[in-house]
Amino acid sequence: MRTTFLRPGGRRPLEIPMTPMIDVVFLLLVFFLWTASFQLPEQNLPVVISMAAGSGAVTETPPEQPDFDLIAVRLLRQDERLITTLNGQHLTDLGDLQGRLEGLANVRADLPVVIDPAADVPVGDVVDVYDTVRIVGFNQVQFAAERP
Template sequence: MRKPSQYVQTGAATDIDSAMTPMIDVVFLLLVFFVWTASFQIIEQVMPSQLSQAAGADPVEQVDVPEPADFDNLVIRIRMQNEAPTWFVSDQPLGDLADVKKQLTTIAQISTDAPVILYPDQNVPLEHIVDAWDAAKVSGFAKVQFAVSGEAR
């Protein structure tokens, strides 16, 4: 019988290494899957709830909580006038894109549930339309849509 040498690998070590490779692959794929499906959104800290009164506690005055305001569609009109865009948010004329961003940020602090509808004229360059889209998304509005006119087909 031969004495085992320290330089020769035994079969048990290679079996363990080969058994670990598929498990490492599966763990890596699961990690990639969970990273891709994560939403990375900020979790809301305020949730509406009804608090029950504790037994034996003094009655507390009921306070009526007003319903959140239900906003209609928020329409952003973009028109070209003298080679420069003119901006309107809900038919209110604004000076430039910075004013549009301020207006959208102010409205977003109240509610971001209202859909934002972009309504550019046909001669408005795409750059200004994308700027309005970005301003609405950065302000926190989730639903940004384009208006469709019935004229063009």
């Protein structure tokens, strides 16, 4: 596609090639699409809204969400019982673990979960914890290992 302009004096028309300009615009479009992050902005920001005096309304800030880099699940065996800790907090059973993990998954499901079983923990218990973590919705599940 070419655009034709007449030169002054009636000489041959001046043609401007449009294809290179369209190519440049297309490359810019591709560049901006590749560099866009497409991440949603954070939705839960603590905000205090001041009310008019005498309205009687009480404003509360939402509870702060814990900020973790990773979720650590430690498994220990004591007196033939499995002891599970989640980021240092002792849990009673797998149901308690699942409930806490669901709460964390609702906030950030992209966090890595590190399962750190002691040497005397049966493999079946480790697999049960792994399955629980995956069912809740975490995709980055890792196992801790001791350095040789």
